[in-house]
Amino acid sequence: MRRVRHALPVLTLDLALVLAAWWIAFWLRFNLDIPDEYEDLAVKAMLWPLAGYAAGLVWAGIYRHVWSFIGLPEMRELTLGVAFGAVVTTAAVLMLRLPFFPRSVLVLHPLLVLVLLGAARAAWRTLAEHRRLSESGKAIVVVGSLQDASDALRALKGSRDWQAVGIVSPLAEEVGRSLQNVRVLGRVSALAEVCDRIGAEAALVASPAGSEERREALLLAADTGITLLTLPRADQWLKAESTGPRKIELEDLLGRAPVQLDVEGLADLFSGQTALVTGAGGSIGSELCRQIARLGVGRLVCIDVSEYAIYQLEQELRETHPQMQGVYYTANVREAERLRAIFARHQPAVVLHAAAYKHVPLMEQHNEIEAVRTNVIGTLNAARAAGECGAKRFVMISTDKAVNPTNVMGASKRLAELVVQAVAAEHLQTQYVSVRFGNVLGSSGSVVPLFTQQIARGGPVTVTHPEIVRYFMTIPEAAQLVLQAGLMGRSGQIFVLEMGEPVKIVELARMLIRLSGHTEQEIPITYSGLRPGEKLYEELLADDETTEPTPHPKLRISKASSPLPDIETIVKWVELAGAAPTGTFLREWLKAAVPEYMPRNEA
CATH class of the missing domain: 3.40.50.720 (NAD(P)-binding Rossmann-like Domain)
Structure with a gap:
């Protein structure tokens, strides 16, 4: 019952636009001046487009849509509903055998209906986005190529806490282009300068886990105090651990593509x-x-x-x-x-x-x-x-x-x-x-929990040897x-x-120090020498x-x-x-x- 009450005003608006499109089609067909006899034809056939498009839109499930989040899938369903309504309307009008009915109106009308109904929905979504943007507080820069940034921008549109104000890309040819009305303001190496120029408090890293862009962003952010965020992993979405951007973690820097399981x-x-x-x-x-x-x-x-x-x-x-x-x-x-x-x-x-x-x-x-x-x-x-x-x-x-x-x-x-x-x-x-x-990473007895404790105490972080490497x-x-x-x-x-590739333990320590918001001047790294039985390089x-x-x-x-x-x-x-x-x-x-x-x- 609630769905019906919600759909009726929307259906009423849509039918009003269908009717407007009907008269605009006649108006365009006769060069902005409809002869009297054709006005009578338009009135006689007027109920059929209303009935046909109402049936088509309801059949296509248009009234389940939320206008504030209209996207391409919803527009495809709208097109399908309009096409169904056009077929019903054309069949009904032709069966009436109205003399001298202008058939070009039957071609123009569905195009106009699609434009008017689509424009109404696009305008509503635009207003909703402006309202959300005015309510969201903190500016954020997205780090990644346009392909990587597209999903991040869509996720941020539902956030009341963050507003994407720019993109920094690893690809030089993408600088100056824009995606979803957000412009690429520079290369990843210019992250600190871009954030300072536009007043961004944080950067959302959209590049894949383990990518060089993530590590470069971490190094740049640590020296300037920029907060690094990333989107939740799939397992975190499933566990409802996070519904928005979260702080970047070591696994995000060293992680790899998901395992393909049978x-x-x-x-x-x-x-x-x-x-x-x-x-x-x-x-x-x-x-x-x-x-x-x-x-x-x-x-x-x-x-x-x-x-x-x-x-x-x-x-x-x-x-x-x-x-x-x-x-x-x-x-x-x-x-x-x-x-x-x-x-x-x-x-x-x-x-x-x-x-x-x-x-x-x-x-x-x-x-x-x-x-x-x-x-x-x-x-x-x-x-x-x-x-x-x-x-x-x-x-x-x-x-x-x-x-x-x-x-x-x-x-x-x-x-x-x-x-x-x-x-x-x-x-x-x-x-x-x-x-x-x-x-x-993070298992009991591994270096990560040890380094984390040492950082929490204010350092120093102890590494056995500057050249020691491990697989993670x-x-x-x-x-x-x-x-x-x-x-x-x-x-x-x-x-x-x-x-994958081995990681130097000293680089691991540096990443953890920077993830904690400190620099190596604040948390020094010291070397204690190889422990009994320890290899410098694993096989x-x-x-x-x-x-x-x-x-x-x-x-x-x-x-x-x-x-x-x-x-x-x-x-x-x-x-x-x-x-x-x-x-x-x-x-x-x-x-x-x-x-x-x-x-x-x-x-």
């Missing part, structure tokens, strides 16, 4: 099934749980040694996925019988093994045996439990540090990969896959590629994620010499092959090593078990 295949793998995740409370484990929950898993079994981490995960998943059956265990993967009991009870179809010790310096001194017990024996326990319960797939999260390892953590993960391949030979019904990737990806991207590799992989394969993860391509552009298969270890010998050695074997003793054993392992002091 959503149908993953849905078939998880939908209605039981999945189990070890290390579920960690950065990668918890993101895997979120991704699996979105794929419609029937039951999700989450295991973590940390009570607090598993409690937090339980609270989050209960709120975001109340329909999902979640089961949460505090358990240690080093306890084989406990794992077997959990696996036997729930019979998971897919197991994702993310439980591990991963902090290189901590595992390099005083805790070497802990790395072996958790990363190697814990992986063995989980892999065997998966095979014994008949799981279809087992996916282990590995690391780039397993490539030619120079530290205990990397060597233990490489040995864990070999253990998984050995277990795969014992349980042929289960597909065993390992997935290697580099550093994950975001937590969601890493989790998605792990799932994709688990779907594609055949038993015994080790997948390597394409990590290339996905070159043609060491990997083979897959159908997925960001996944490759490692060609590295080593003799499979004797699992029982490993288990016996760890048992006999006791609670505190010397570091030298343990490293010598690791060097024998992992031929490519070379401690950094020997490299």
